[in-house]
Amino acid sequence: MALAQFAESRSLTLGVELELQIVNTHDYDLVGSAEDLLRALAKRKLPGDVKPEMTVSMIEMATGVCDNYHDALEQLGTIRDAMVDAARRLNVGVCGGGTHGFQHWDDRKIFDKPRFNFLSELYGYLAKQFTVFGQHVHIGCPGPDVALYLLHSLSRYVPHFIALSASSPFVQGSDTGYQSARLNSVFAFPLSGRAPYVESWAEFERYFDKMTATGVVKSMKDFYWDIRPKPEFGTIEVRVMDTPLTVRRAAELAAYIQSVARWLMVERPMRPVEDDYLVYTFNRFQALRFGMAGIFVDPRTHEHRTLAEDIVATIDRVEQHSIELVADEPCRSLREIAQSGMNDAAVLRAEFADARSLNEVVRRQCLRWAQ
Numbered sequence: 001m002a003l004a005q006f007a008e009s010r011s012l013t014l015g016v017e018l019e020l021q022i023v024n025t026h027d028y029d030l031v032g033s034a035e036d037l038l039r040a041l042a043k044r045k046l047p048g049d050v051k052p053e054m055t056v057s058m059i060e061m062a063t064g065v066c067d068n069y070h071d072a073l074e075q076l077g078t079i080r081d082a083m084v085d086a087a088r089r090l091n092v093g094v095c096g097g098g099t100h101g102f103q104h105w106d107d108r109k110i111f112d113k114p115r116f117n118f119l120s121e122l123y124g125y126l127a128k129q130f131t132v133f134g135q136h137v138h139i140g141c142p143g144p145d146v147a148l149y150l151l152h153s154l155s156r157y158v159p160h161f162i163a164l165s166a167s168s169p170f171v172q173g174s175d176t177g178y179q180s181a182r183l184n185s186v187f188a189f190p191l192s193g194r195a196p197y198v199e200s201w202a203e204f205e206r207y208f209d210k211m212t213a214t215g216v217v218k219s220m221k222d223f224y225w226d227i228r229p230k231p232e233f234g235t236i237e238v239r240v241m242d243t244p245l246t247v248r249r250a251a252e253l254a255a256y257i258q259s260v261a262r263w264l265m266v267e268r269p270m271r272p273v274e275d276d277y278l279v280y281t282f283n284r285f286q287a288l289r290f291g292m293a294g295i296f297v298d299p300r301t302h303e304h305r306t307l308a309e310d311i312v313a314t315i316d317r318v319e320q321h322s323i324e325l326v327a328d329e330p331c332r333s334l335r336e337i338a339q340s341g342m343n344d345a346a347v348l349r350a351e352f353a354d355a356r357s358l359n360e361v362v363r364r365q366c367l368r369w370a371q
Contacts, residue, residue, distance in 0.1 A: 003204075005231065011141065012325070013065050014066040014138065014258055015138035016062065016072050016138075017062040017063075017136040020133060020243060021095050022037060022087070023057075028366070032055075032109055037050075038050060047079065050079065054128075054130050055130075080247050084369070094366065095362065096243045097243060098165075123189065130186075132185045134242060135253065136238065137238045138235035148201065150264060152195075152272035155194060155280060158226055159294065161256075162241070162287035163294065163338075165343070166287075166291050166344065167345055168242050169345045173358060178345075179288060186224060191216075194227075245368045259321050262325060263318040276299040291343055292341045294307045308338045315334065316335075
């Protein structure tokens with residue numbers, strides 16, 4: 001299959017996708033109600049869309065094309081309200097969070113769709129273990145070469161996005177010690193991790209042709225990279241975030257990514273080089289494990305600092321661009337989170353310390369999502 005032509009797209013537009021948990025209202029375990037919820041939502045007029053995910057206890061909501069933070073927040077809120085109302089009528093709950101705190105993957109059922117069934121056959125138990133929940137953010141690019149420049153330049157900030165969004169400390173009833181345990185499930189897939197270092201779209205097309213010739217890859221969907229081009233949309237897609245506990249946090253994260261992207265595209269502060277990736281896996285792990293307290297190694301200067309320090313410095317650096325994008329308020333909010341360390345993973349651990357029950361933690365997640 002040929003690689004899709006890179007579509008025309010307005011520069012720096014946003015699109016936000018959120019994978020959500022569907023739970024029962026008895027003990028708040030996952031429940032296989034995706035088809036019922038999709039049927040109920042099909043009658044609603046929404047600014048974006050809602051669609052199935054890998055297993056029947058998951059559902060994905062997505063905005064349309066957004067200009068800025070306020071646009072994204074409004075669209076996400078409208079879809080969220082419709083989803084919560086439909087879920088209430090079905091006597092189920094919907095919530096954010098990168099993992100469900102106590103579900104067991106072997107209880108899950110694959111959603112009956114050709115691609116999901118194919119992936120289940122190909123990946124075996126990994127498909128059911130993929131019942132994890134992430135946020136994806138699309139950034140509009142004026143052309144394919146700019147998209148690749150932005151992909152490689154934004155890769156330096158992947159640990160920021162992980163630490164700020166982390167909301168998956170619990171897996172199968174245990175505290176993993178991680179801020180974001182979700183990405184460990186994603187990393188198990190053979191075509192995950194970082195994109196290959198190519199600087200031009202012509203090079204990328206040659207790489208794609210080589211991969212399809214092997215029979216391993218049929219489309220861009222087969223790549224589970226942390227950031228990947230989405231040529232049919234004219235965007236790059238940042239895929240490392242856990243689904244936050246609220247739509248406001250999801251919109252804030254999108255606004256931060258948009259602000260950093262604008263700074264990179266307008267000022268061109270650095271030219272990406274392949275050696276930038278030498279510390280990529282280390283920095284990524286530090287964000288997954290320790291969040292804002294993790295160590296960040298600057299790929300150019302080799303200076304060591306905490307992720308909190310690097311996030312605060314970056315938000316200050318891109319301040320004028322966030323003002324231009326009407327994103328200064330959400331960036332200030334994330335700055336405070338970096339300084340306090342109170343991301344959603346910390347919130348969930350605090351809820352568990354108070355409730356001593358993961359069932360109650362998930363119930364509170366549903367209340368937060370519906371607020």
